[in-house]
Amino acid sequence: MRRLLTLGCALLLAAPVVARAQGKLNVIASTEDLASIGREIGGDRITIESIARGYQDPHFVEAKPSFILKLMRAEVLIVVGRDLEIGWLPPLIAQSRNAKVQPGARGYLDASQAAKILEIPTGQITRAMGDVHPQGNPHYWLDPENGGLIAKVIADRFSQLRPNDRAYFQQQLASFTTRLAEAVKRWTGLMAPYKGTKVVTYHRSYPNFAERFGLQVIGYVEPRPGIPPSPGHTLELIDEMKRQQIKIILMEPYFDQKTPNAIASQTGAQLLVLPPSVGGEKTITDYFKLFDYDVNLLVGALKKAGVKPGGSH
Amino acid sequence: MPVFRYGMALVFMATLLGGAPPASAQAPADAAQVRADLDQLRKDFEQLRQEYGQRIAALEAKLTAASASDTPSLAGAGAAAAAASSNGQQPPAPPEPASTSATAEPAIPPEQIPQVPVGAAAGGGSSGAPVYGGSPVAGSNAFNPDMAVIGNAVGATGVNRVAPEPALQLREAEISLQAVVDPYARADFFVSVGPEGAALEEGFITFPTLPGGVLMKVGKMKAAFGKVNTLHPHVLPWIDRPLAMNLVGGEDGINDAGVSVAKLIPNPWVFLEATGQVFRGESEDLFEPSKRSDLGFVGHLRGYQDISESANLDLGVSYARGHNPSGVADGIDAGRFTTDLFGIDATVRWRPLRRSIYHSFLGRSEVIWSRRGQPSGLQRGMGFYASGDYQVGRRWFAGVRIDRSANPTDVSLIDTGQSVTLTFRPSEFSQVRSQYRRTAYATGPTANEFLFQFQFAIGAHGAHPF
Numbered sequence: 143m144r145r146l147l148t149l150g151c152a153l154l155l156a157a158p159v160v161a162r163a164q165g166k167l168n169v170i171a172s173t174e175d176l177a178s179i180g181r182e183i184g185g186d187r188i189t190i191e192s193i194a195r196g197y198q199d200p201h202f203v204e205a206k207p208s209f210i211l212k213l214m215r216a217e218v219l220i221v222v223g224r225d226l227e228i229g230w231l232p233p234l235i236a237q238s239r240n241a242k243v244q245p246g247a248r249g250y251l252d253a254s255q256a257a258k259i260l261e262i263p264t265g266q267i268t269r270a271m272g273d274v275h276p277q278g279n280p281h282y283w284l285d286p287e288n289g290g291l292i293a294k295v296i297a298d299r300f301s302q303l304r305p306n307d308r309a310y311f312q313q314q315l316a317s318f319t320t321r322l323a324e325a326v327k328r329w330t331g332l333m334a335p336y337k338g339t340k341v342v343t344y345h346r347s348y349p350n351f352a353e354r355f356g357l358q359v360i361g362y363v364e365p366r367p368g369i370p371p372s373p374g375h376t377l378e379l380i381d382e383m384k385r386q387q388i389k390i391i392l393m394e395p396y397f398d399q400k401t402p403n404a405i406a407s408q409t410g411a412q413l414l415v416l417p418p419s420v421g422g423e424k425t426i427t428d429y430f431k432l433f434d435y436d437v438n439l440l441v442g443a444l445k446k447a448g449v450k451p452g453g454s455h
Numbered sequence: 456m457p458v459f460r461y462g463m464a465l466v467f468m469a470t471l472l473g474g475a476p477p478a479s480a481q482a483p484a485d486a487a488q489v490r491a492d493l494d495q496l497r498k499d500f501e502q503l504r505q506e507y508g509q510r511i512a513a514l515e516a517k518l519t520a521a522s523a524s525d526t527p528s529l530a531g532a533g534a535a536a537a538a539a540s541s542n543g544q545q546p547p548a549p550p551e552p553a554s555t556s557a558t559a560e561p562a563i564p565p566e567q568i569p570q571v572p573v574g575a576a577a578g579g580g581s582s583g584a585p586v587y588g589g590s591p592v593a594g595s596n597a598f599n600p601d602m603a604v605i606g607n608a609v610g611a612t613g614v615n616r617v618a619p620e621p622a623l624q625l626r627e628a629e630i631s632l633q634a635v636v637d638p639y640a641r642a643d644f645f646v647s648v649g650p651e652g653a654a655l656e657e658g659f660i661t662f663p664t665l666p667g668g669v670l671m672k673v674g675k676m677k678a679a680f681g682k683v684n685t686l687h688p689h690v691l692p693w694i695d696r697p698l699a700m701n702l703v704g705g706e707d708g709i710n711d712a713g714v715s716v717a718k719l720i721p722n723p724w725v726f727l728e729a730t731g732q733v734f735r736g737e738s739e740d741l742f743e744p745s746k747r748s749d750l751g752f753v754g755h756l757r758g759y760q761d762i763s764e765s766a767n768l769d770l771g772v773s774y775a776r777g778h779n780p781s782g783v784a785d786g787i788d789a790g791r792f793t794t795d796l797f798g799i800d801a802t803v804r805w806r807p808l809r810r811s812i813y814h815s816f817l818g819r820s821e822v823i824w825s826r827r828g829q830p831s832g833l834q835r836g837m838g839f840y841a842s843g844d845y846q847v848g849r850r851w852f853a854g855v856r857i858d859r860s861a862n863p864t865d866v867s868l869i870d871t872g873q874s875v876t877l878t879f880r881p882s883e884f885s886q887v888r889s890q891y892r893r894t895a896y897a898t899g900p901t902a903n904e905f906l907f908q909f910q911f912a913i914g915a916h917g918a919h920p921f
Binding site: 195197198199202203204205206207208210211214225228229230232233235236237238239240241244245246247254255256257258259260262269272273278291368369370395396397398 | 587635811
């Protein structure tokens with residue numbers, strides 16, 4: 143009896159140790175941005191894949207059974223949260239048969255928990271406002287500062303699940319945040335002369351980006367989040383853009399360019415397809431290249447538009 | 456050895472609580488060692504508690520300072536790096552306030568910015584203190600299930616002498632209540648309220664994390680027979696259900712109380728899922744038990760494969776069996792007749808990822824064979840439908856469908872139908888659909904009808920249909 147008990151307890155105690163001594167940590171991220179940050183932290187100690195592609199609308203990913211297979215084997219699932227994936231991720235998780243990645247489990251990581259979240263509604267909200275996110279704007283990864291905060295929660299979670307690799311993950315984190323801090327200096331330096339420039343965007347994808355780089359979003363091509371452009375709203379927007387002399391329209395690659403093009407030609411503004419995610423363009427292969435691309439594109443356009451320091455014309 | 460057992464129990468509990476240091480993985484040999492470990496643990500915990508208390512106090516002080524200066528705080532990432540390297544377990548702290556803020560001043564005076572982001576107001580700049588993580592939790596509502604109501608109003612014009620429908624009716628109001636039960640299960644309830652009263656359409660518990668990769672459901676549910684039988688009316692691409700559903704009990708299909716077990720079959724090639732279900736054996740117009748042991752059985756095998764990132768193929772075979780009431784006379788089941796159903800289904804989907812919200816195609820077909828034992832002899836009938844639905848633009852969908860079905864009790868009677876549909880979706884939460892339907896009935900004149908439907912959903916955002 144005593145031997146059996148000892149053996150049983152030894153096995154119980156040893157089980158997690160054995161599990162931790164396994165190979166690479168298998169991580170699935172819902173978007174390519176989180177996968178890129180996860181890759182920076184995990185290095186060669188993890189395998190990481192994303193579900194959504196950077197060039198597709200992250201609100202409308204299909205819940206394909208092939209994703210269930212990915213989730214079934216995952217030890218960590220990193221999600222954007224704030225209801226961004228509400229239309230497709232819950233059924234995938236429910237069918238994954240994987241206790242490790244169920245919401246509330248240690249393998250389920252909501253990256254928004256540490257990030258700076260904008261546009262959290264404070265009053266009564268209804269769907270008359272369009273597809274508002276009750277927990278705030280989910281496009282928060284577009285502020286590189288948030289990238290650093292996301293990286294930290296990822297490093298902490300990886301360390302919890304692979305305590306033997308803690309030092310490695312923390313070292314990777316330190317390296318990432320140092321490089322990011324340098325890059326942020328570069329990006330904000332490039333954008334600094336144009337601080338206060340007013341822009342129009344298609345969807346509410348860029349509030350964090352705008353705040354970080356000193357842009358001021360004065361209107362949207364969508365009359366309300368998730369609602370396609372309407373003629374009335376478009377006319378109002380054109381008038382407003384003329385009045386305020388708006389020279390830049392930013393849009394996501396997955397929307398139709400017809401209305402933004404019409405607005406651009408009416409107002410003389412430039413239409414920029416500004417990828418909001420890693421993978422949004424072939425050359426954007428990681429989180430740094432995302433901002434490299436977007437900032438360079440913007441600065442080029444602002445120079446072309448003859449925007450002078452301070453955002454005036 | 457009660458002391459020994461007591462000690463082992465403590466070690467076990469400590470392990471469960473996640474506090475066991477790696478050294479304890481060696482399974483200590485005696486109780487004294489355990490006690491020492493426990494004391495050490497207690498000390499460690501107390502020390503941690505004090506550290507966290509101090510940190511929280513420091514944080515509070517920082518927050519007060521930040522809100523006093525009212526500068527939206529933007530951190531230097533270097534600070535985050537330093538914090539990260541100093542302690543991996545530290546909760547994410549708000550970064551230091553920076554005096555050189557890059558935040559844009561709002562274009563509109565703050566008092567004009569609505570509290571909620573509406574329309575074109577409120578740009579990138581935010582007012583008030585920044586929010587890091589967290590989210591508002593609605594107090595006592597926190598644990599309420601996700602609730603939604605879907606209304607389905609259907610109208611019909613034209614002539615149908617065989618199966619006439621009213622000019623307009625609220626065919627169904629579906630109330631859904633869904634929530635996680637505990638770490639091991641979730642629950643889904645769907646109550647359908649129609650012209651004939653309220654009924655529980657489905658109500659089941661799902662255990663998503665059972666050992667062996669098994670997904671188990673218990674309760675009343677739609678059986679996993681084919682595709683259309685599993686779908687709620689609001690996700691169908693048509694206003695009605697295809698004629699072939701007559702073979703599986705008509706409008707409601709196989710929907711019964713039972714147990715469902717689904718397992719993925721690992722293989723290197725395709726997604727393969729096998730589902731086995733056992734039901735009470737009662738399904739309107741299809742199965743009826745006369746004894747407790749007259750159970751109904753449903754089996755389904757689903758194969759899925761991505762053809763490309765935009766296209767995929769979904770194939771399934773189904774089988775169902777149960778007792779039918781054709782042999783019941785004077786309350787005695789003299790005939791003991793059964794009905795067997797076989798089905799195959801195929802779905803092809805196309806949705807280009809770069810334009811996923813504008814264009815898509817879904818082609819689907821099901822063939823169902825019925826073998827129904829009855830006093831007049833075995834009736835072998837077949838039914839099928841084939842349909843294609845194309846998303847023309849962000850809000851517009853057009854579709855066609857052909858269908859055919861034998862009458863399960865007299866397979867010489869065959870109905871055929873053709874339909875075209877046009878759907879407009881103002882948003883994810885409402886749709887207006889029209890359907891022209893021509894049905895050639897075996898037992899009456901051909902019907903030409905124009906159906907229209909208004910469908911609207913309020914409440915929680917449900918999953919998108921796939």
